[in-house]
Amino acid sequence: MKKVLNGNEAVARGFYEAGGLVSASYPGSPTVEIIQTLIDEYDEIYAEFSINEKVAVEVGIGASIAGARTLVAMKHVGVNVAMDPLMTFTQTPINGGFVLISGDDPGMSSSQNEQDNRILAKFAHMCVFDPGDAMEAKVMTKEALSISETFGLPVMVRMTSRVCHSRSIVELEDRVDRVVSGFSKKIEDYGMIPPHTFKKQYEMKNRIAKLQDFIESSPINRLEDDYRSDVLIVTSGLMYQNLKELNLKLDVLKLGVVYPLPIEQIRALKKRYARVIVIEEMMPFIEDELKIHGIACEGKEFFSFTGELMSEAILKGLEGAGAVEANDAEVIEATETVNRFSMFCAGCPHRPVFDILKKNKVSVIGDIGCYSLAVLEPFELVNTIISMGASIGMMKGMSKAYQMAERQEPLVAVIGDGTFYHSGMTGMLNLLHQLDPDYNLTLLILNNGTTAMTGGQQTASSGYYTDKSDMKVDMETLIRSMGFERFKRVDQFEYKAAKKVIDEELKYEGLSIVMTTRACALQYKIVKPHYVVDPDICIGCRSCLKTNCPPILMKAYEGHDKLKSSIAKEMCVGCSVCAQVCPVGAIKSSSAGEV
Numbered sequence: 001m002k003k004v005l006n007g008n009e010a011v012a013r014g015f016y017e018a019g020g021l022v023s024a025s026y027p028g029s030p031t032v033e034i035i036q037t038l039i040d041e042y043d044e045i046y047a048e049f050s051i052n053e054k055v056a057v058e059v060g061i062g063a064s065i066a067g068a069r070t071l072v073a074m075k076h077v078g079v080n081v082a083m084d085p086l087m088t089f090t091q092t093p094i095n096g097g098f099v100l101i102s103g104d105d106p107g108m109s110s111s112q113n114e115q116d117n118r119i120l121a122k123f124a125h126m127c128v129f130d131p132g133d134a135m136e137a138k139v140m141t142k143e144a145l146s147i148s149e150t151f152g153l154p155v156m157v158r159m160t161s162r163v164c165h166s167r168s169i170v171e172l173e174d175r176v177d178r179v180v181s182g183f184s185k186k187i188e189d190y191g192m193i194p195p196h197t198f199k200k201q202y203e204m205k206n207r208i209a210k211l212q213d214f215i216e217s218s219p220i221n222r223l224e225d226d227y228r229s230d231v232l233i234v235t236s237g238l239m240y241q242n243l244k245e246l247n248l249k250l251d252v253l254k255l256g257v258v259y260p261l262p263i264e265q266i267r268a269l270k271k272r273y274a275r276v277i278v279i280e281e282m283m284p285f286i287e288d289e290l291k292i293h294g295i296a297c298e299g300k301e302f303f304s305f306t307g308e309l310m311s312e313a314i315l316k317g318l319e320g321a322g323a324v325e326a327n328d329a330e331v332i333e334a335t336e337t338v339n340r341f342s343m344f345c346a347g348c349p350h351r352p353v354f355d356i357l358k359k360n361k362v363s364v365i366g367d368i369g370c371y372s373l374a375v376l377e378p379f380e381l382v383n384t385i386i387s388m389g390a391s392i393g394m395m396k397g398m399s400k401a402y403q404m405a406e407r408q409e410p411l412v413a414v415i416g417d418g419t420f421y422h423s424g425m426t427g428m429l430n431l432l433h434q435l436d437p438d439y440n441l442t443l444l445i446l447n448n449g450t451t452a453m454t455g456g457q458q459t460a461s462s463g464y465y466t467d468k469s470d471m472k473v474d475m476e477t478l479i480r481s482m483g484f485e486r487f488k489r490v491d492q493f494e495y496k497a498a499k500k501v502i503d504e505e506l507k508y509e510g511l512s513i514v515m516t517t518r519a520c521a522l523q524y525k526i527v528k529p530h531y532v533v534d535p536d537i538c539i540g541c542r543s544c545l546k547t548n549c550p551p552i553l554m555k556a557y558e559g560h561d562k563l564k565s566s567i568a569k570e571m572c573v574g575c576s577v578c579a580q581v582c583p584v585g586a587i588k589s590s591s592a593g594e595v
């Protein structure tokens with residue numbers, strides 16, 4: 001049977017077919033759909049969104065050591081969080097196959113940086129698969145589990161955003177049931193302290209060497225040499241698909257595994273070709289590997305080190321390299337799409353909070369989550385965004401630096417509940433030590449009960465991790481138990497009352513914590529009647545427009561010279577924030593009668 005799947009769904013399918021049993025992840029684009037698919041479609045598999053990526057890897061390590069085939073998925077930056085247990089796990093033997101899916105994001109469509117996790121995998125002595133479409137994603141997930149068990153090492157399947165989200169036809173096969181082999185209690189295998197660790201370093205190296213021998217003749221790497229061209233292109237994954245769209249008459253070595261490489265195969269091939277050109281996105285990983293092994297090749301001097309490498313850029317690079325003549329290929333013009341700023345949803349509970357902060361003219365240390373959108377127009381309020389959970393630690397560092405410079409500047413940090421539990425909590429505990437009681441610090445915890453930016457996965461506050469267990473954490477109890485005393489809750493949809501509290505806390509000398517309490521508009525749609533503008537009362541001051549709610553726009557009404565506000569009723573979710581900021585009471589609930 002065949003089905004059209006996207007890359008993420010195909011990975012989930014591959015894990016299911018391979019007899020996968022345990023999976024864990026922290027939600028992050030572009031890989032979030034893998035675990036969601038496992039939760040929604042495959043009852044045979046335990047799947048969880050863990051508290052952060054490190055914990056997800058720890059869950060996976062436990063399952064693998066117990067002998068279950070295991071999958072752990074995360075976005076590229078999540079692998080940084082998970083590196084500590086991962087680096088030790090790559091030393092130990094494997095019982096159940098362990099595959100780590102890394103969602104790399106060339107072009108940073110939804111990430112704070114662009115990092116090439118092939119390099120992290122090599123650093124950790126892991127094998128790396130590089131699928132180019134959904135069918136390959138499924139096949140390679142299964143193959144990765146098999147290699148993991150055969151060679152006794154964790155394997156990375158490195159996806160990129162476009163492979164995760166693009167669809168192709170996938171051949172479905174039946175599930176193969178696998179037994180859980182059980183835990184080997186050999187202390188020298190899993191007790192990772194010296195002297196056991198020294199032996200493990202050599203074993204780790206030997207595993208990669210054995211795998212390299214296997215890779216030399218594996219059909220997972222494929223030579224297409226029909227053209228007998230002077231130039232051999234070495235490429236992998238999506239770059240192969242983009243190259244093939246150009247229909248060029250060039251021989252290609254298409255790699256399925258990019259670490260370790262089939263070095264001897266490529267060395268032999270080099271003798272047949274005048275030039276070897278490597279086409280790869282982001283870092284010159286394959287190119288450097290070849291050069292390290294003394295194989296002369298070219299690559300990054302013709303192609304960008306950053307962003308996505310689409311067919312046009314590949315053609316341009318190959319023309320620049322003199323490997324093809326101009327006009328050798330016809331590139332189909334991309335359809336023009338409308339460029340829009342990302343913005344908060346209608347009825348988003350973050351909107352009134354940032355409106356209040358903007359009115360206070362404060363600088364804000366931001367964090368990762370939907371609320372990072374406040375860095376954009378019209379708020380342009382969040383001044384820093386570095387990494388998950390960093391805002392609280394940064395606030396302390398900034399306040400210490402200002403104190404040393406004998407500068408007083410109120411500091412405000414914002415963080416969502418998911419991010420707080422992920423890695424903000426440790427920064428929070430760190431705030432307790434050497435905190436100047438007179439320094440004006442305000443922390444706003446935007447508790448909306450969900451990991452909203454990735455589609456609404458649970459947080460520790462949303463009440464459950466699986467359908468079967470209740471894990472609701474009371475944020476206030478948790479923070480007070482850490483030792484923080486000044487803690488206020490506000491309902492930000494009671495705009496004036498919330499503004500009064502936040503205004504006061506922003507002036508408080510010392511640390512104050514304010515938690516907002518409205519749920520994400522996407523998860524818990526407000527079912528209140530929509531709001532309407534009375535153009536006879538509206539004075540066109542645009543205060544409502546500044547809340548940046550998508551349904552609100554200015555329009556010309558018949559009989560009025562000036563533009564007045566208007567609300568698109570099909571988009572309005574009735575949160576009432578615009579009505580509360582209107583200075584003249586021109587906005588009312590439609591339940592009071594159409595205007």
Ligand code: SF4
Pocket residue numbers: 346347530531547549550551552567571572573574575576577578579
């Ligand atoms: S009531 Fe106003 S702020 Fe709330 S969703 Fe409707 S238009 Fe937006």
Ligand code: SF4
Pocket residue numbers: 533537538539540541542543544545564565581582583584585586587
């Ligand atoms: S805030 Fe009130 S008066 Fe000002 S533009 Fe909006 S509806 Fe009109």
